[in-house]
Amino acid sequence: MxxxxxxxxxxxFDSKFDLHEQYLNNQMVRVxxxxxxxxxxxxxxxxxxxxxxxxxxxxxxxGFGVFAVGRNHPTVISALQExxxxxxxxxxxxxxxxxxxxxxxxxxxxxxxxxDKMFFCNSGTEAVEAAIKFARYTxxxxxxxxxxxxxxxxxxxxxxxxxxxxxxxxxGPMLPDCAAIPFNDLVALEQALSSKDVAAFIVxxxxxxxxxxxxxxxxxxxxxLCKKYGTLFVADEVQTGIGRTGKFWAVExxxxxxxxxxxxxxxxGGFVPVGGVAMTSKIMDTVFNRMDRAVVHGSTFSKxxxxxxxxxxxxxxxxxxNLIQNAAKVGEDIIGTINAxxxxxxxxxxxxxxxxMIAIEFQSPKSLSLKAAWAMLEAANKGLFxxxxxxxxxxEHRVLSQVAGHGMNVVKxxxxxxxxxxxRDWVIGALDKTIADTHQVTGxxxxxxxxxxxxxxxxxx
Numbered sequence: 001m002x003x004x005x006x007x008x009x010x011x012x013f014d015s016k017f018d019l020h021e022q023y024l025n026n027q028m029v030r031v032x033x034x035x036x037x038x039x040x041x042x043x044x045x046x047x048x049x050x051x052x053x054x055x056x057x058x059x060x061x062x063g064f065g066v067f068a069v070g071r072n073h074p075t076v077i078s079a080l081q082e083x084x085x086x087x088x089x090x091x092x093x094x095x096x097x098x099x100x101x102x103x104x105x106x107x108x109x110x111x112x113x114x115x116d117k118m119f120f121c122n123s124g125t126e127a128v129e130a131a132i133k134f135a136r137y138t139x140x141x142x143x144x145x146x147x148x149x150x151x152x153x154x155x156x157x158x159x160x161x162x163x164x165x166x167x168x169x170x171x172g173p174m175l176p177d178c179a180a181i182p183f184n185d186l187v188a189l190e191q192a193l194s195s196k197d198v199a200a201f202i203v204x205x206x207x208x209x210x211x212x213x214x215x216x217x218x219x220x221x222x223x224x225l226c227k228k229y230g231t232l233f234v235a236d237e238v239q240t241g242i243g244r245t246g247k248f249w250a251v252e253x254x255x256x257x258x259x260x261x262x263x264x265x266x267x268x269g270g271f272v273p274v275g276g277v278a279m280t281s282k283i284m285d286t287v288f289n290r291m292d293r294a295v296v297h298g299s300t301f302s303k304x305x306x307x308x309x310x311x312x313x314x315x316x317x318x319x320x321x322n323l324i325q326n327a328a329k330v331g332e333d334i335i336g337t338i339n340a341x342x343x344x345x346x347x348x349x350x351x352x353x354x355x356x357m358i359a360i361e362f363q364s365p366k367s368l369s370l371k372a373a374w375a376m377l378e379a380a381n382k383g384l385f386x387x388x389x390x391x392x393x394x395x396e397h398r399v400l401s402q403v404a405g406h407g408m409n410v411v412k413x414x415x416x417x418x419x420x421x422x423x424r425d426w427v428i429g430a431l432d433k434t435i436a437d438t439h440q441v442t443g444x445x446x447x448x449x450x451x452x453x454x455x456x457x458x459x460x461x
Contacts, residue, residue: 013040013052034455035391046070047416047423049400057398058426060415065239068266069317070416076269079313083305090305099308106315108278110248112257117284119277120302124238124264125153127275128202131260132157132175133297134279135200135232138286142176145192145201145231147183149405151208152236161202164209166406183207184214186221193229200232200260205250208239209405211359211412213352219254232259232283238275239357242266243318243417246328246355253354259283269314274307323417327355330419334358337428345435346370347385358413359404360431362386373441373449380453382407388449389434397430 012019017038021029032038039057043050047070049057062068069076089095104118119134121127136142146152146161153159154167160175162168181188183203192198201222206213226233235258240250242263247253249261260283264275288294301307318324335358338351346365353359362385364374377384386403389411393399404412413427437445 044071067270076313083309100303115278121275125155125158127262128158139199141199198231202234223256234260243324268310272307327417331355360411362409
């Protein structure tokens with residue numbers, strides 16, 4: 001009998017949670033079952049997931065931004081199938097590959113004109129690790145600056161730049177000579193840079209945890225200050241890049257030119273892990289400055305044919321389907337519509353973001369009954385209110401979303417870039433109904449809130 005993945009799926013479809021409990025992270029299974037996200041998805045296409053009953057779900061997570069062109073896009077599938085059948089030489093190592101050269105050329109055509117070299121790796125955190133090494137070698141300095149509440153990955157070097165303590169707790173000591181400053185604070189930035197010992201300032205153009213958008217003058221000044229003090233300006237666009245914010249690169253919103261742009265997630269179309277660093281020739285030529293240093297940094301599976309083919313196909317889809325322009329338009333519609341209704345709802349503070357990287361922030365209300373209900377949740381676990389948004393969105397409206405970070409009252413939307421007007425209306429209608437329900441303290445949604453608070457207090461004990 002021949003080996004068949006299809007047969008494996010058919011035979012074991014109902015056992016995925018049991019397998020994870022026994023052999024993988026059983027705490028993740030507990031989380032999913034507790035909040036009612038334990039669905040058996042059978043199929044995925046574009047922006048939709050389908051469970052075993054055939055119910056359609058709108059995916060506003062897109063694999064944390066990986067599926068920017070939608071799930072199982074036929075163009076990317078075709079490119080991968082073709083690559084598999086061509087019997088191409090792959091990972092010869094004592095050679096250079098054609099597809100990686102073509103993908104590098106295509107990517108660099110989209111970046112600011114000061115960036116003209118590419119380094120490929122397997123993930124966003126590997127791109128951050130490469131940036132740390134390249135910055136230190138190029139500047140002959142060791143200090144790396146990052147922002148509070150920033151997120152740059154979970155390997156040890158990247159973890160040292162992680163602004164959320166929950167990810168760092170118990171894994172120290174961290175990489176030395178890494179320092180945090182507040183995001184969007186130019187005074188703190190100049191003070192940190194003025195010592196002239198900082199190799200790189202690594203920063204997300206829009207912070208993923210919370211979807212924090214800087215002031216309009218922030219990044220032009222970041223660029224100026226980094227040049228003034230001899231520090232490399234590194235834009236971590238692992239989440240914001242490849243069209244997410246309505247521009248190919250988020251730095252385009254402020255017309256700045258970083259010394260490096262880090263990328264991953266959406267670049268592969270969601271099929272094959274791939275990451276990269278776009279950089280200046282000066283950085284590349286400094287790090288790889290002699291023949292005996294040609295392999296001083298790299299990764300075994302980087303530049304593999306499948307990853308490179310997926311990247312080339314993904315860029316083609318973005319162009320031919322005008323997905324970046326669509327992200328800008330649909331995102332503006334969603335943000336504008338939600339903000340227009342803010343006056344109706346005491347809990348709703350604002351919607352913000354760029355393109356289809358959207359935050360919906362909630363706040364303590366003014367009326368006494370709502371204020372008391374809010375205080376009950378906050379006392380149990382800060383940020384718990386958002387679970388009263390995301391869980392009903394999923395259970396009642398079949399919309400998959402996420403809380404934007406630990407201890408914050410922000411719901412985050414990170415959907416595929418191909419949302420249609422119908423999807424936009426689905427999102428807005430589901431949010432409007434759910435937010436309205438939270439203002440009925442005697443309603444079923446607050447029964448959920450009390451249950452969530454009880455679970456949180458129990459876990460604290």
